[in-house]
Amino acid sequence: MSQPASLRKKTGLRATMGKYWMLYLMFLPVLAYYILFNYVPMFGVAIAFKNYKVTRGFLGSAWCGLDNFRSFFDSIYAWRCIRNTLSISLLSLIFGFPAPIILALMMNEVRQKRFLKVVQTITYMPHFISMVVMCSIITLFLSPSSGIINRLIEKCGGEAVYFLGKPEYFKTIYVVSGVWQNVGWNSIIYLAALTAIDPMLHEAATIDGASRLQRLVHINLPGILPTAVVLLIMNCGSLMSVGFEKVYLLMNDLNRSSAEIISTYVYQRGLIDQDYSYASAVGLFNSVVNLVLLVLVNTISRRISETSLW
Numbered sequence: 001m002s003q004p005a006s007l008r009k010k011t012g013l014r015a016t017m018g019k020y021w022m023l024y025l026m027f028l029p030v031l032a033y034y035i036l037f038n039y040v041p042m043f044g045v046a047i048a049f050k051n052y053k054v055t056r057g058f059l060g061s062a063w064c065g066l067d068n069f070r071s072f073f074d075s076i077y078a079w080r081c082i083r084n085t086l087s088i089s090l091l092s093l094i095f096g097f098p099a100p101i102i103l104a105l106m107m108n109e110v111r112q113k114r115f116l117k118v119v120q121t122i123t124y125m126p127h128f129i130s131m132v133v134m135c136s137i138i139t140l141f142l143s144p145s146s147g148i149i150n151r152l153i154e155k156c157g158g159e160a161v162y163f164l165g166k167p168e169y170f171k172t173i174y175v176v177s178g179v180w181q182n183v184g185w186n187s188i189i190y191l192a193a194l195t196a197i198d199p200m201l202h203e204a205a206t207i208d209g210a211s212r213l214q215r216l217v218h219i220n221l222p223g224i225l226p227t228a229v230v231l232l233i234m235n236c237g238s239l240m241s242v243g244f245e246k247v248y249l250l251m252n253d254l255n256r257s258s259a260e261i262i263s264t265y266v267y268q269r270g271l272i273d274q275d276y277s278y279a280s281a282v283g284l285f286n287s288v289v290n291l292v293l294l295v296l297v298n299t300i301s302r303r304i305s306e307t308s309l310w
Contacts, residue, residue, distance in 0.1 A: 048281035061277075068281035077265060085261040085286075088247075089239045091175045097235060099183045101228060104190035105220060109212065123184025135249035138177050139164065164250060167258030174246065174259075189231070190224050197223040229307040237294030240286050262286045 017024055048068055050061045072078050103123065110116045126134070141147050142163040150160040163169045197219060205215045244263040251259040262282060270279025294309075302308035 045280065045284055047277050048284045050277055052277040052280075064277070068278050069285065071278060072282050072285070077260070080257065081260055081262045081265045084258060085240055085242050085263075088171055088174055088242050088261065091171055092178055092242075093235055093239070095175055096179050096182065096186075097232060099179050100186035101190055101224065103183055104187040104194060104224070105216060107187065107191065108194045108220065109216070120184065123187070125184070126181040127185035129181070131243075131245045132249065134177070134181060135246060138173065138250065142173070162254075164252065165254040167255045170250070170255045170258045174250065178246070189227060193224040193227040194220060226307045229301055229305060230309065233294065233297050233301055233309055236297040237290055239293050240289045 044058075047058070047061075049063060049065060051064045051067075052058070052061045056062075107116060107119060110119070129137075141149055144150055144160040144162040147160075149163070154160060163173060201219050202215055205219060210218070240262065242261050242263065244261075244267065247259055247261055248264050248267070251264065263286075266279045266283050266286075269275045269282070298308050298310065
């Protein structure tokens, strides 16, 4: 008499866990980390719907419904923060996403190994510089008194410009410095995808008379396309989550109108002004928009191509 499917499934799971119990034991700290720091704090989302008072506590504070969300959207800061967050994210995606793909394709064509190692070292290095040091370097380079950029401008007959003091330059500074910092590191995954392409495809294309450019377009690009699609979906899922540290370190009173984003606004209202309910509501709105974008882009990708996260 055969066993029920549910019993066979339980037996198979127990056998697998018994066989690989050491791997499951190694996974426990990771599981505990995500439960403690990612799932348990989700109960605090309720603060966004309460008029939270420290003296009354989490459970004793009165419910206020959607008042915190209405206050945010009725304020003069709402659309400015949303506009700045979206514009910086979209510019970073437009210029930052294809840059590592282009760099990986270029490095894949290099045949001199020593030169390739030098290029990889130079392009990877900025990623390992801390954000505080990186922002200090950017500030020094763009300084109107001693910055190397302004020195070059003056040598060419121009006048020094306080770049970080002009709102119209902030987004360009953020995007260009971000591409410089991350292009080398982000190209690693595409280089790994290029190494997985069957060399026989290139040999067959060479025999048929295909040039290097044709092989790049018809073999290399389709080979890394699934990887690029997955990374694009993940990037779109964090479109509203612009890096807080870099913006906060480069922002000042002169460029605030173009630099203030949702995460810096949440920090200001939540930790500085101690308006925890309001800041939680803004942060929850930001997270919901990210989730909607992630699901939407993943659905579109699944319908158009065969690549998706789920």
